[in-house]
Amino acid sequence: MRVIADFSLVPMGVGLSVSRYVAACHEVLEERGISHQLHAYGTNLEGEWEEVFDAIRACHERVHAMGAPRVSTNMRFGTRTDRVQTLQDKVESVTRKLS
Amino acid sequence: MRVIADFSLVPMGVGLSVSRYVAACHEVLEERGISHQLHAYGTNLEGEWEEVFDAIRACHERVHAMGAPRVSTNMRFGTRTDRVQTLQDKVESVTRKLS
Amino acid sequence: MRVIADFSLVPMGVGLSVSRYVAACHEVLEERGISHQLHAYGTNLEGEWEEVFDAIRACHERVHAMGAPRVSTNMRFGTRTDRVQTLQDKVESVTRKLS
Amino acid sequence: MRVIADFSLVPMGVGLSVSRYVAACHEVLEERGISHQLHAYGTNLEGEWEEVFDAIRACHERVHAMGAPRVSTNMRFGTRTDRVQTLQDKVESVTRKLS
Numbered sequence: 113m114r115v116i117a118d119f120s121l122v123p124m125g126v127g128l129s130v131s132r133y134v135a136a137c138h139e140v141l142e143e144r145g146i147s148h149q150l151h152a153y154g155t156n157l158e159g160e161w162e163e164v165f166d167a168i169r170a171c172h173e174r175v176h177a178m179g180a181p182r183v184s185t186n187m188r189f190g191t192r193t194d195r196v197q198t199l200q201d202k203v204e205s206v207t208r209k210l211s
Numbered sequence: 212m213r214v215i216a217d218f219s220l221v222p223m224g225v226g227l228s229v230s231r232y233v234a235a236c237h238e239v240l241e242e243r244g245i246s247h248q249l250h251a252y253g254t255n256l257e258g259e260w261e262e263v264f265d266a267i268r269a270c271h272e273r274v275h276a277m278g279a280p281r282v283s284t285n286m287r288f289g290t291r292t293d294r295v296q297t298l299q300d301k302v303e304s305v306t307r308k309l310s
Numbered sequence: 311m312r313v314i315a316d317f318s319l320v321p322m323g324v325g326l327s328v329s330r331y332v333a334a335c336h337e338v339l340e341e342r343g344i345s346h347q348l349h350a351y352g353t354n355l356e357g358e359w360e361e362v363f364d365a366i367r368a369c370h371e372r373v374h375a376m377g378a379p380r381v382s383t384n385m386r387f388g389t390r391t392d393r394v395q396t397l398q399d400k401v402e403s404v405t406r407k408l409s
Numbered sequence: 410m411r412v413i414a415d416f417s418l419v420p421m422g423v424g425l426s427v428s429r430y431v432a433a434c435h436e437v438l439e440e441r442g443i444s445h446q447l448h449a450y451g452t453n454l455e456g457e458w459e460e461v462f463d464a465i466r467a468c469h470e471r472v473h474a475m476g477a478p479r480v481s482t483n484m485r486f487g488t489r490t491d492r493v494q495t496l497q498d499k500v501e502s503v504t505r506k507l508s
Contacts, residue, residue: 113268113271113272116449116450117450118417118448118449118450118451120384120415120485122320122322122382124320124322124325124326124328125293125325125326127322127323128322128323128379128380128489128491129502130322131499131502131503131505131506132506134503135503135506135507138503138507139507149448149449150500150503150504151415151446151448151453151500152413152415152446152453152496152497152499152500153413153414153415153451153453153485153487153496153499154415154451154485156448156449156450161268165264165268169212169260169264172212172290173212176290176292181291181292181293181326182289182290182291182292182293182326183289183290183291184287184288184289184320185287185288185289186285186286186287186318186384186485187285187286187287187288188283188284188285188286188417188450188451188483189283189284189286190281190282190283190284190450191271191275191281191282192280192281192282192425193275193280193281194224194280194281194425199449199450200449202428202449202450203447203448203449205426205428206428206431206432206435206447207447208428209428209429209431209432210432210435210436215350215351216351217318217349217350217351217352219316219386219483221419221421221481223419223421223424223425223427224424224425226421226422227390227392227421227422227478227479228403229421230400230403230404230406230407231407233404234404234407234408237404237408238408248349248350249401249404249405250316250347250349250354250401251314251316251347251354251397251398251400251401252314252315252316252354252386252388252397252400253316253352253386255349255350255351280425281425283419285386285417285483287318287351287352287384289351291326293326298350298351299350301329301350301351302348302349302350304327304329305329305332305333305336305348306348307329308329308330308333309333309336309337311466311469311470323491359466363462363466367410367458367462370410370488371410374488374490379489379490379491380487380488380489380490380491381487381488381489382485382486382487383485383486383487384483384484384485385483385484385485385486386481386482386483386484387481387482387484388479388480388481388482389469389473389479389480390478390479390480391473391478391479392422392478392479
Protein backbone atom coordinates (compact mmCIF):
# COMPACT_ATOMS: atom_id res chain seq x y z
CA MET A 113 0.00 0.00 0.00
CA ARG A 114 1.48 3.31 -1.15
CA VAL A 115 1.14 6.31 1.13
CA ILE A 116 1.57 10.02 0.57
CA ALA A 117 2.32 11.91 3.76
CA ASP A 118 3.33 15.14 5.39
CA PHE A 119 4.75 15.47 8.87
CA SER A 120 5.96 18.05 11.32
CA LEU A 121 8.13 16.82 14.18
CA VAL A 122 8.57 18.85 17.38
CA PRO A 123 11.38 17.90 19.80
CA MET A 124 10.50 18.95 23.35
CA GLY A 125 12.78 19.85 26.22
CA VAL A 126 15.56 21.14 23.97
CA GLY A 127 14.83 24.84 23.71
CA LEU A 128 13.41 26.91 20.89
CA SER A 129 15.48 25.99 17.89
CA VAL A 130 14.25 22.84 16.23
CA SER A 131 15.96 23.16 12.86
CA ARG A 132 18.90 20.87 13.64
CA TYR A 133 16.47 18.11 14.61
CA VAL A 134 14.48 18.62 11.44
CA ALA A 135 17.75 18.49 9.47
CA ALA A 136 18.73 15.24 11.22
CA CYS A 137 15.41 13.75 10.24
CA HIS A 138 16.01 14.74 6.64
CA GLU A 139 19.30 12.89 6.76
CA VAL A 140 17.40 9.82 7.94
CA LEU A 141 15.11 10.09 4.91
CA GLU A 142 18.09 10.61 2.60
CA GLU A 143 19.93 7.59 4.01
CA ARG A 144 16.87 5.47 3.34
CA GLY A 145 16.34 6.79 -0.16
CA ILE A 146 12.83 7.96 0.58
CA SER A 147 11.39 10.60 -1.71
CA HIS A 148 10.76 13.74 0.34
CA GLN A 149 10.40 17.49 0.12
CA LEU A 150 10.94 20.05 2.86
CA HIS A 151 8.55 22.99 3.26
CA ALA A 152 8.26 25.74 5.85
CA TYR A 153 6.03 23.81 8.26
CA GLY A 154 6.85 20.18 7.65
CA THR A 155 8.06 17.61 5.15
CA ASN A 156 6.28 15.73 2.39
CA LEU A 157 7.22 12.12 1.78
CA GLU A 158 5.91 9.11 -0.13
CA GLY A 159 6.56 5.42 -0.37
CA GLU A 160 5.29 2.04 0.69
CA TRP A 161 3.50 2.05 4.06
CA GLU A 162 6.30 0.22 5.89
CA GLU A 163 9.13 2.33 4.56
CA VAL A 164 7.31 5.57 5.35
CA PHE A 165 6.45 4.65 8.94
CA ASP A 166 9.78 2.92 9.58
CA ALA A 167 11.47 6.15 8.49
CA ILE A 168 9.34 8.25 10.82
CA ARG A 169 10.18 5.89 13.63
CA ALA A 170 13.89 6.22 12.77
CA CYS A 171 13.45 10.02 12.92
CA HIS A 172 11.99 9.76 16.42
CA GLU A 173 14.88 7.51 17.48
CA ARG A 174 17.48 9.84 15.95
CA VAL A 175 15.99 12.90 17.63
CA HIS A 176 15.84 11.11 20.99
CA ALA A 177 19.49 10.06 20.50
CA MET A 178 20.39 13.73 19.92
CA GLY A 179 19.09 14.49 23.41
CA ALA A 180 15.41 15.31 23.07
CA PRO A 181 13.58 13.34 25.77
CA ARG A 182 10.21 13.93 24.16
CA VAL A 183 9.14 14.10 20.53
CA SER A 184 5.66 14.97 19.28
CA THR A 185 4.81 14.59 15.60
CA ASN A 186 1.81 15.70 13.62
CA MET A 187 1.27 13.77 10.41
CA ARG A 188 -1.22 13.67 7.55
CA PHE A 189 -1.23 10.61 5.33
CA GLY A 190 -3.38 9.28 2.57
CA THR A 191 -3.87 6.01 0.77
CA ARG A 192 -5.98 5.35 -2.30
CA THR A 193 -7.06 2.29 -4.20
CA ASP A 194 -8.48 3.97 -7.31
CA ARG A 195 -5.16 5.02 -8.82
CA VAL A 196 -1.49 5.71 -8.13
CA GLN A 197 -0.73 9.30 -7.23
CA THR A 198 2.64 10.85 -6.44
CA LEU A 199 3.57 13.99 -4.53
CA GLN A 200 4.30 15.64 -7.87
CA ASP A 201 0.87 14.65 -9.23
CA LYS A 202 -0.83 16.30 -6.28
CA VAL A 203 0.89 19.64 -6.78
CA GLU A 204 0.32 19.56 -10.55
CA SER A 205 -3.33 18.70 -10.14
CA VAL A 206 -3.87 21.95 -8.24
CA THR A 207 -1.55 24.18 -10.25
CA ARG A 208 -3.22 23.17 -13.53
CA LYS A 209 -6.46 24.57 -12.11
CA LEU A 210 -4.81 27.82 -11.03
CA SER A 211 -3.68 28.97 -14.46
CA MET B 212 9.23 2.30 21.86
CA ARG B 213 5.86 3.21 23.37
CA VAL B 214 3.71 5.73 21.55
CA ILE B 215 0.72 7.78 22.61
CA ALA B 216 -1.38 8.92 19.66
CA ASP B 217 -4.56 10.52 18.45
CA PHE B 218 -5.96 10.14 14.96
CA SER B 219 -8.85 11.29 12.83
CA LEU B 220 -9.58 9.27 9.70
CA VAL B 221 -11.56 10.71 6.78
CA PRO B 222 -12.87 8.35 4.09
CA MET B 223 -13.30 10.18 0.78
CA GLY B 224 -15.65 9.48 -2.06
CA VAL B 225 -18.33 7.96 0.17
CA GLY B 226 -20.57 10.88 0.99
CA LEU B 227 -20.99 12.90 4.15
CA SER B 228 -21.49 10.36 6.85
CA VAL B 229 -18.23 8.96 8.12
CA SER B 230 -19.40 7.44 11.40
CA ARG B 231 -19.72 3.88 10.14
CA TYR B 232 -16.11 3.97 8.93
CA VAL B 233 -14.96 5.34 12.26
CA ALA B 234 -16.94 2.58 13.98
CA ALA B 235 -15.28 -0.04 11.75
CA CYS B 236 -11.90 1.31 12.70
CA HIS B 237 -12.81 1.02 16.38
CA GLU B 238 -13.63 -2.62 15.78
CA VAL B 239 -10.16 -3.05 14.31
CA LEU B 240 -8.64 -1.60 17.48
CA GLU B 241 -10.87 -3.80 19.65
CA GLU B 242 -9.95 -6.94 17.72
CA ARG B 243 -6.28 -6.16 18.28
CA GLY B 244 -6.71 -5.42 21.96
CA ILE B 245 -5.27 -1.92 21.60
CA SER B 246 -6.12 0.55 24.33
CA HIS B 247 -8.15 3.37 22.79
CA GLN B 248 -10.68 6.06 23.56
CA LEU B 249 -13.12 7.73 21.16
CA HIS B 250 -13.73 11.49 21.34
CA ALA B 251 -15.73 13.88 19.19
CA TYR B 252 -12.97 14.60 16.67
CA GLY B 253 -10.78 11.52 16.72
CA THR B 254 -9.54 8.58 18.73
CA ASN B 255 -6.77 8.29 21.31
CA LEU B 256 -4.69 5.12 21.36
CA GLU B 257 -1.47 3.87 22.89
CA GLY B 258 0.86 0.91 22.58
CA GLU B 259 4.16 -0.19 21.14
CA TRP B 260 5.12 1.62 17.93
CA GLU B 261 4.51 -1.41 15.69
CA GLU B 262 1.14 -2.32 17.12
CA VAL B 263 -0.11 1.26 16.90
CA PHE B 264 0.91 1.80 13.28
CA ASP B 265 -0.07 -1.71 12.19
CA ALA B 266 -3.51 -1.00 13.63
CA ILE B 267 -3.80 2.28 11.75
CA ARG B 268 -2.79 0.48 8.58
CA ALA B 269 -5.45 -2.16 9.26
CA CYS B 270 -7.98 0.68 9.67
CA HIS B 271 -7.06 2.08 6.26
CA GLU B 272 -7.37 -1.40 4.72
CA ARG B 273 -10.74 -2.00 6.40
CA VAL B 274 -12.11 1.33 5.24
CA HIS B 275 -10.89 0.73 1.69
CA ALA B 276 -12.51 -2.72 1.81
CA MET B 277 -15.80 -1.07 2.83
CA GLY B 278 -15.72 0.89 -0.43
CA ALA B 279 -13.84 4.12 0.24
CA PRO B 280 -11.34 4.57 -2.59
CA ARG B 281 -9.41 7.22 -0.70
CA VAL B 282 -8.61 7.61 2.98
CA SER B 283 -6.87 10.59 4.55
CA THR B 284 -5.78 10.46 8.19
CA ASN B 285 -4.49 13.14 10.49
CA MET B 286 -2.49 11.84 13.43
CA ARG B 287 -0.57 13.21 16.39
CA PHE B 288 1.83 10.91 18.16
CA GLY B 289 4.43 11.26 20.83
CA THR B 290 7.30 9.21 22.20
CA ARG B 291 9.40 9.92 25.27
CA THR B 292 12.52 8.46 26.78
CA ASP B 293 12.39 10.16 30.17
CA ARG B 294 9.49 8.19 31.60
CA VAL B 295 6.51 6.02 30.80
CA GLN B 296 3.26 7.94 30.35
CA THR B 297 -0.17 6.55 29.58
CA LEU B 298 -3.25 8.18 28.08
CA GLN B 299 -4.74 8.24 31.57
CA ASP B 300 -1.63 9.96 32.98
CA LYS B 301 -1.92 12.71 30.40
CA VAL B 302 -5.51 13.56 31.26
CA GLU B 303 -4.84 13.40 35.02
CA SER B 304 -1.78 15.60 34.71
CA VAL B 305 -3.96 18.41 33.32
CA THR B 306 -7.03 17.85 35.49
CA ARG B 307 -4.97 17.99 38.69
CA LYS B 308 -3.92 21.51 37.70
CA LEU B 309 -7.51 22.54 36.96
CA SER B 310 -8.89 21.97 40.45
CA MET C 311 -20.83 29.64 10.84
CA ARG C 312 -20.58 26.95 13.53
CA VAL C 313 -17.37 25.03 13.87
CA ILE C 314 -16.47 21.81 15.64
CA ALA C 315 -12.78 21.58 16.46
CA ASP C 316 -10.02 19.76 18.25
CA PHE C 317 -6.65 21.21 19.09
CA SER C 318 -3.37 20.28 20.71
CA LEU C 319 -1.14 23.14 21.84
CA VAL C 320 2.60 22.67 22.42
CA PRO C 321 4.53 25.38 24.29
CA MET C 322 8.20 25.37 23.26
CA GLY C 323 11.24 26.46 25.22
CA VAL C 324 9.69 25.63 28.59
CA GLY C 325 10.84 22.08 29.23
CA LEU C 326 9.00 18.81 29.10
CA SER C 327 5.91 19.33 31.16
CA VAL C 328 3.16 20.99 29.21
CA SER C 329 0.20 20.21 31.45
CA ARG C 330 0.11 23.55 33.26
CA TYR C 331 -0.09 25.35 29.92
CA VAL C 332 -2.87 23.07 28.76
CA ALA C 333 -4.66 23.74 32.06
CA ALA C 334 -4.26 27.51 31.57
CA CYS C 335 -5.80 27.19 28.15
CA HIS C 336 -8.75 25.33 29.62
CA GLU C 337 -9.27 28.20 32.02
CA VAL C 338 -9.39 30.52 29.01
CA LEU C 339 -12.14 28.37 27.47
CA GLU C 340 -14.01 28.26 30.80
CA GLU C 341 -13.82 32.04 31.23
CA ARG C 342 -15.30 32.47 27.77
CA GLY C 343 -18.04 29.94 28.32
CA ILE C 344 -16.99 27.87 25.35
CA SER C 345 -18.14 24.27 25.27
CA HIS C 346 -15.08 22.04 25.44
CA GLN C 347 -13.87 18.59 26.44
CA LEU C 348 -10.35 17.55 27.37
CA HIS C 349 -8.91 14.26 26.11
CA ALA C 350 -5.48 12.66 26.35
CA TYR C 351 -4.03 14.31 23.24
CA GLY C 352 -5.95 17.54 22.85
CA THR C 353 -9.20 19.34 23.50
CA ASN C 354 -12.51 19.33 21.65
CA LEU C 355 -14.44 22.57 21.38
CA GLU C 356 -17.35 24.00 19.45
CA GLY C 357 -18.98 27.35 18.83
CA GLU C 358 -19.29 30.12 16.31
CA TRP C 359 -16.22 30.60 14.11
CA GLU C 360 -15.15 33.87 15.78
CA GLU C 361 -15.53 32.68 19.33
CA VAL C 362 -13.61 29.47 18.64
CA PHE C 363 -10.66 31.16 16.95
CA ASP C 364 -10.64 34.14 19.33
CA ALA C 365 -10.40 31.63 22.18
CA ILE C 366 -7.50 29.82 20.55
CA ARG C 367 -5.76 33.14 20.08
CA ALA C 368 -6.35 33.96 23.75
CA CYS C 369 -4.78 30.58 24.62
CA HIS C 370 -1.66 31.44 22.63
CA GLU C 371 -1.49 34.84 24.35
CA ARG C 372 -1.96 33.30 27.79
CA VAL C 373 0.73 30.70 27.20
CA HIS C 374 3.15 33.33 25.89
CA ALA C 375 2.37 35.44 28.98
CA MET C 376 3.25 32.44 31.16
CA GLY C 377 6.73 32.50 29.66
CA ALA C 378 6.66 30.27 26.60
CA PRO C 379 8.37 32.18 23.79
CA ARG C 380 7.03 29.84 21.13
CA VAL C 381 3.72 28.04 20.81
CA SER C 382 2.81 25.54 18.09
CA THR C 383 -0.75 24.30 17.78
CA ASN C 384 -2.23 21.53 15.70
CA MET C 385 -5.93 21.86 15.05
CA ARG C 386 -8.68 20.04 13.18
CA PHE C 387 -11.90 21.88 12.48
CA GLY C 388 -14.98 21.25 10.48
CA THR C 389 -17.92 23.25 9.20
CA ARG C 390 -21.05 21.96 7.52
CA THR C 391 -23.99 23.53 5.77
CA ASP C 392 -26.25 20.49 5.55
CA ARG C 393 -27.18 20.31 9.22
CA VAL C 394 -26.22 21.35 12.72
CA GLN C 395 -23.99 18.87 14.52
CA THR C 396 -22.61 19.08 18.04
CA LEU C 397 -19.63 17.41 19.68
CA GLN C 398 -22.07 15.12 21.47
CA ASP C 399 -23.78 14.20 18.17
CA LYS C 400 -20.47 13.14 16.69
CA VAL C 401 -19.63 10.75 19.51
CA GLU C 402 -23.16 9.31 19.58
CA SER C 403 -23.18 8.82 15.84
CA VAL C 404 -20.20 6.47 16.14
CA THR C 405 -21.17 4.75 19.38
CA ARG C 406 -24.62 3.85 18.02
CA LYS C 407 -22.86 1.90 15.27
CA LEU C 408 -20.59 0.13 17.74
CA SER C 409 -23.32 -1.60 19.73
CA MET D 410 0.50 38.68 16.62
CA ARG D 411 2.15 37.12 13.55
CA VAL D 412 1.38 33.53 12.74
CA ILE D 413 3.06 30.99 10.49
CA ALA D 414 0.72 28.23 9.42
CA ASP D 415 0.13 25.23 7.24
CA PHE D 416 -3.26 23.81 6.39
CA SER D 417 -4.86 21.00 4.46
CA LEU D 418 -8.53 21.36 3.59
CA VAL D 419 -10.73 18.36 2.71
CA PRO D 420 -14.15 18.97 1.13
CA MET D 421 -16.51 16.09 1.91
CA GLY D 422 -19.47 14.83 -0.06
CA VAL D 423 -18.04 15.89 -3.41
CA GLY D 424 -16.23 12.80 -4.61
CA LEU D 425 -12.56 12.00 -4.83
CA SER D 426 -11.00 14.93 -6.60
CA VAL D 427 -10.30 17.80 -4.27
CA SER D 428 -7.88 19.79 -6.40
CA ARG D 429 -10.41 22.30 -7.72
CA TYR D 430 -11.41 23.17 -4.15
CA VAL D 431 -7.77 23.58 -3.15
CA ALA D 432 -7.27 25.80 -6.20
CA ALA D 433 -10.30 27.92 -5.22
CA CYS D 434 -8.83 28.36 -1.78
CA HIS D 435 -5.56 29.54 -3.33
CA GLU D 436 -7.49 32.14 -5.25
CA VAL D 437 -8.96 33.33 -1.93
CA LEU D 438 -5.44 33.75 -0.55
CA GLU D 439 -4.32 35.53 -3.71
CA GLU D 440 -7.27 37.92 -3.64
CA ARG D 441 -6.38 38.84 -0.07
CA GLY D 442 -2.69 39.27 -0.79
CA ILE D 443 -1.68 36.71 1.78
CA SER D 444 1.77 35.20 1.41
CA HIS D 445 1.35 31.48 0.76
CA GLN D 446 3.03 28.47 -0.78
CA LEU D 447 1.41 25.30 -2.08
CA HIS D 448 2.97 21.90 -1.38
CA ALA D 449 1.85 18.35 -2.07
CA TYR D 450 -0.15 17.90 1.15
CA GLY D 451 -1.21 21.40 2.12
CA THR D 452 -0.44 25.08 1.91
CA ASN D 453 1.90 27.28 3.96
CA LEU D 454 0.80 30.79 4.79
CA GLU D 455 1.80 33.63 7.09
CA GLY D 456 0.44 36.96 8.28
CA GLU D 457 -1.24 38.64 11.18
CA TRP D 458 -3.52 36.36 13.23
CA GLU D 459 -6.76 37.95 11.98
CA GLU D 460 -5.85 37.95 8.31
CA VAL D 461 -4.70 34.32 8.41
CA PHE D 462 -7.83 33.00 10.15
CA ASP D 463 -10.20 35.27 8.21
CA ALA D 464 -8.67 33.85 5.03
CA ILE D 465 -9.16 30.27 6.19
CA ARG D 466 -12.76 31.11 7.02
CA ALA D 467 -13.20 32.59 3.55
CA CYS D 468 -11.80 29.34 2.12
CA HIS D 469 -14.41 27.31 4.01
CA GLU D 470 -17.14 29.66 2.77
CA ARG D 471 -15.90 29.48 -0.82
CA VAL D 472 -15.73 25.68 -0.77
CA HIS D 473 -19.21 25.43 0.74
CA ALA D 474 -20.46 27.83 -1.97
CA MET D 475 -18.95 25.51 -4.61
CA GLY D 476 -21.22 22.74 -3.32
CA ALA D 477 -19.34 20.92 -0.59
CA PRO D 478 -21.73 20.51 2.34
CA ARG D 479 -18.93 19.61 4.72
CA VAL D 480 -15.36 20.83 4.99
CA SER D 481 -12.73 19.50 7.37
CA THR D 482 -9.40 21.27 7.75
CA ASN D 483 -6.24 20.26 9.52
CA MET D 484 -3.96 23.15 10.41
CA ARG D 485 -0.65 23.71 12.18
CA PHE D 486 0.17 27.21 13.34
CA GLY D 487 2.83 28.81 15.43
CA THR D 488 3.37 32.12 17.16
CA ARG D 489 6.52 33.36 18.83
CA THR D 490 7.42 36.33 20.97
CA ASP D 491 11.21 35.99 20.89
CA ARG D 492 11.72 37.07 17.29
CA VAL D 493 10.10 37.52 13.92
CA GLN D 494 10.34 34.50 11.65
CA THR D 495 9.04 34.11 8.12
CA LEU D 496 8.20 31.03 6.09
CA GLN D 497 11.41 31.60 4.15
CA ASP D 498 13.44 31.79 7.39
CA LYS D 499 12.10 28.45 8.49
CA VAL D 500 13.14 26.65 5.32
CA GLU D 501 16.57 28.32 5.27
CA SER D 502 17.18 27.48 8.90
CA VAL D 503 16.92 23.78 8.10
CA THR D 504 18.64 23.82 4.72
CA ARG D 505 21.71 25.59 6.16
CA LYS D 506 22.13 22.63 8.49
CA LEU D 507 21.77 20.13 5.66
CA SER D 508 24.77 21.25 3.63
